[in-house]
Amino acid sequence: MYTLIHNLTASxxxxxxxxxxxxxxxxxxxxxxxxxxxxECAAFLATWYVLGAIEQKLVPDKTPPRR
Known part of the structure; x- marks a missing residue:
């Protein structure tokens, strides 16, 4: 979660x-x-992870992560 928040811009x-x-x-x-x-929390986080992976495969990000 820390990496997610700090490697992505707000937009x-x-x-x-x-x-x-x-x-x-x-x-x-x-x-x-x-x-x-x-x-339920673990299942929610797993669902979020899987949906995020599917979304990333379908719509790849074209902007590089910020450092």
């Missing part, structure tokens, strides 16, 4: 990660009912 963060985050959040809210915060 990159909102353009690329916010939509994926929101989709993962909605999926988690609608479908994950494990009756355990830890399991």
């Amino acid at each position: 990159q963060l909102f353009k690329r990660q916010l939509p994926v985050f929101l989709v993962a959040f909605v999926i988690a809210e609608l479908f994950y009912k494990f009756h355990s915060f830890t399991l």
